[in-house]
Amino acid sequence: MEIPDMSSLQLHSRPEMFDFEGISMTHFFTDNWEKVKNFQARPDDILIATYPKAGTTWVSYILDLLYFGKDDLERQTSQPIYERVPFLESCFQDLKVIGTEMADHLPTSPRLIKTHLPVQLVPKSFWEQNSRVVYVGRNAKDNAVSYFHFDRMNKVQPEPGDWNNFLEKFMKGKNVFGPWYDHVSGWWEKKQTYSNLLYLFYEDLVEDTGREVERLCSFLGLSTSVEEREKITKEVQFDAMKQNNMTNHVTVPVMDFKISPFMRKGKVGDWKCHFTVAQNEEFDEVYKEKMKNTTVKFRTEI
Ligand code: A3P
Numbered sequence: 001m002e003i004p005d006m007s008s009l010q011l012h013s014r015p016e017m018f019d020f021e022g023i024s025m026t027h028f029f030t031d032n033w034e035k036v037k038n039f040q041a042r043p044d045d046i047l048i049a050t051y052p053k054a055g056t057t058w059v060s061y062i063l064d065l066l067y068f069g070k071d072d073l074e075r076q077t078s079q080p081i082y083e084r085v086p087f088l089e090s091c092f093q094d095l096k097v098i099g100t101e102m103a104d105h106l107p108t109s110p111r112l113i114k115t116h117l118p119v120q121l122v123p124k125s126f127w128e129q130n131s132r133v134v135y136v137g138r139n140a141k142d143n144a145v146s147y148f149h150f151d152r153m154n155k156v157q158p159e160p161g162d163w164n165n166f167l168e169k170f171m172k173g174k175n176v177f178g179p180w181y182d183h184v185s186g187w188w189e190k191k192q193t194y195s196n197l198l199y200l201f202y203e204d205l206v207e208d209t210g211r212e213v214e215r216l217c218s219f220l221g222l223s224t225s226v227e228e229r230e231k232i233t234k235e236v237q238f239d240a241m242k243q244n245n246m247t248n249h250v251t252v253p254v255m256d257f258k259i260s261p262f263m264r265k266g267k268v269g270d271w272k273c274h275f276t277v278a279q280n281e282e283f284d285e286v287y288k289e290k291m292k293n294t295t296v297k298f299r300t301e302i
Contacts, residue, residue: 023178138202141271
């Protein structure tokens with residue numbers, strides 16, 4: 001596995017956020033926009049769509065094992081998950097990470113492609129080609145906590161400030177990739193009219209990973225054996241993925257694991273260790289208002 005050369009990456013300052021088509025973004029996700037917008041999807045592509053920190057890596061790894069786990073040992077032992085599943089809109093020129101190019105050069109079929117884009121910004125060829133989409137949603141409270149720790153440790157994300165500051169920003173939708181509320185509800189609405197979309201919940205995955213793997217197989221039309229599914233379910237447990245250097249992101253040079261590890265806790269309800277009573281009350285009020293027009297429901301504990 002190649003570890004990118006970081007010597008040329010300007011990391012002394014965190015990126016600024018700006019408004020892009022109504023969504024807070026950093027230039028890392030807009031620099032390559034023309035190519036992203038005109039990306040040519042294929043009918044057998046599988047798009048893994050999430051708000052950041054909702055379980056993207058988890059579902060990416062499950063899909064990778066379902067499709068390529070049995071026959072390609074080399075892939076499993078030497079290629080980190082973020083190379084196997086390119087991040088479509090990412091553009092880290094200095095690291096030579098350009099999502100559209102990585103996707104175009106994927107040798108596999110199907111291609112597994114990751115995006116954090118809100119539904120209205122997804123390249124239209126995915127809809128035209130009727131590509132399959134797996135969306136993963138995570139309850140807002142745990143999602144916010146996970147995002148806070150991620151922004152602390154990831155030097156190519158904006159400075160999060162302290163927890164209170166971050167939570168205020170989250171409630172206003174001023175995070176990279178925009179408001180959580182619109183993201184989860186926008187994709188939920190899409191599901192009502194686009195049948196090739198499976199909407200999964202992080203909480204369901206934690207509650208019963210095997211059941212969700214089965215659900216994935218049935219959506220994708222895979223006839224994976226029970227034994228194989230059980231094997232995969234074991235391999236994708238939090239502790240196994242935390243130990244696995246191909247999934248734990250230890251090789252990503254912009255992440256400072258001394259601040260917080262990528263595989264941090266993997267729990268439902270960790271928000272209770274972060275929210276004060278006052279923060280929780282305010283959050284619930286804001287939540288009620290922002291989610292009043294959608295039917296999507298999340299569990300904040302299981
Ligand atoms: P925490 O920070 O709450 O631990 P993403 O891949 O979208 O960036 O999401 C990362 C979050 O998913 C982190 O949440 C990470 O620990 C969690 N995660 C990743 N793999 C997991 C697994 N196998 N089981 C449970 N949680 C997992």
